[in-house]
Amino acid sequence: MTPIVIGQYVPTDSFLHRLDPRGKLVFVFVFMFLVFYANTWPSYLLLTLFVLAAVKMARISYSLFFHAVKPILFLVLLTSLLHLLTTKGGEVLLATPVFSIHEAGVMQAGLMSLRLFILMAIATLLTFTTSPIEITDALEQLLKPLTKVRVPVHELAMMMSIALRFIPTLWGETEKIKKAQMARGVDFESGHLLKRLMSYIPILIPLLISSFRRAEELAMAMEARGYRGGEGRSRWRELMFAPRDLWLIPASMMLWLALWLLEK
Numbered sequence: 001m002t003p004i005v006i007g008q009y010v011p012t013d014s015f016l017h018r019l020d021p022r023g024k025l026v027f028v029f030v031f032m033f034l035v036f037y038a039n040t041w042p043s044y045l046l047l048t049l050f051v052l053a054a055v056k057m058a059r060i061s062y063s064l065f066f067h068a069v070k071p072i073l074f075l076v077l078l079t080s081l082l083h084l085l086t087t088k089g090g091e092v093l094l095a096t097p098v099f100s101i102h103e104a105g106v107m108q109a110g111l112m113s114l115r116l117f118i119l120m121a122i123a124t125l126l127t128f129t130t131s132p133i134e135i136t137d138a139l140e141q142l143l144k145p146l147t148k149v150r151v152p153v154h155e156l157a158m159m160m161s162i163a164l165r166f167i168p169t170l171w172g173e174t175e176k177i178k179k180a181q182m183a184r185g186v187d188f189e190s191g192h193l194l195k196r197l198m199s200y201i202p203i204l205i206p207l208l209i210s211s212f213r214r215a216e217e218l219a220m221a222m223e224a225r226g227y228r229g230g231e232g233r234s235r236w237r238e239l240m241f242a243p244r245d246l247w248l249i250p251a252s253m254m255l256w257l258a259l260w261l262l263e264k
Contacts, residue, residue: 008068008168009131014059015244016129021138023245028126030252034259035118042262044114050255051121058129065124071171072120080113127164136161137239166214173210177203 011017016024031047038044055065083105090103127135139157147153181202182188188199 008127010058010060010064010128011131012059014057014129016054016058016125018242018244019129019248020239020241020245021130021134022142022239023241023248024126024130025135025138025142027248027252028122031122031255032119034256035115035122038115038259038263039111040263041111043259044111044118046255046258046262047118048114051118051125054122054125058125060125060128065121065128068128069117069121069124072117076113076117079116080109083112084109132161132165134239135164141239162218169214170207170211174203174207177206177210 035047038047052062055062084101085099085105087105087108088100088102089105090107092100092102093106094101130138136157139160140154143151143153143157178188186199186202188196190196
């Protein structure tokens with residue numbers, strides 16, 4: 001079973017772990033905007049180096065980090081393949097009766113794949129350094145003005161927190177079901193791509209049933225503990241900004257300035 005997966009919190013005593021979760025969420029949103037703003041190889045290289053430096057600052061080993069983002073590599077490769085086959089322009093590098101690969105397609109495939117990887121990497125780093133309850137409290141406070149127009153902010157934040165919390169649980173359940181199916185003779189590795197995808201159907205059905213059962217158990221547990229939403233609830237630990245959180249402001253400004261110079 002995979003010990004650490006995307007969405008899981010890794011408790012260590014680092015500078016990033018001690019930052020206020022509201023500041024980290026805002027910074028991640030700004031960082032994602034900068035990722036979409038970047039459009040050149042030097043800019044993406046800078047963003048990649050920034051993420052790797054942040055992983056080091058969080059005192060998380062690179063092997064653990066890349067092991068966690070490994071499940072998204074299939075999505076990255078699929079995105080790269082789609083751009084490679086559909087983007088036209090520039091010199092034709094490979095021509096077949098079915099498809100052709102252009103120079104612009106190779107460039108676009110590389111940039112889009114790296115963009116997707118950086119986005120998933122920064123999101124993974126956020127969950128590595130911020131517990132689900134901190135993410136819930138931060139989202140609820142950042143979205144609190146929406147309560148004026150009757151948006152159920154607390155419930156939305158709780159739903160997102162529960163979704164993040166159950167990613168590692170469902171991943172472990174998937175691995176358990178897969179090993180049980182393999183013990184019964186199911187082959188997930190041999191055959192063409194469509195055959196391998198079809199072999200995962202025996203995993204999806206019991207996983208879906210298990211997900212509904214866990215959701216029902218969680219709902220019953222929350223009702224048994226008197227959970228009735230966010231109205232009138234108090235918090236054991238209140239979020240408070242500290243002087244160290246101010247470092248996020250110059251960090252985001254310097255990153256934006258560096259990208260602006262590289263994009264000129």
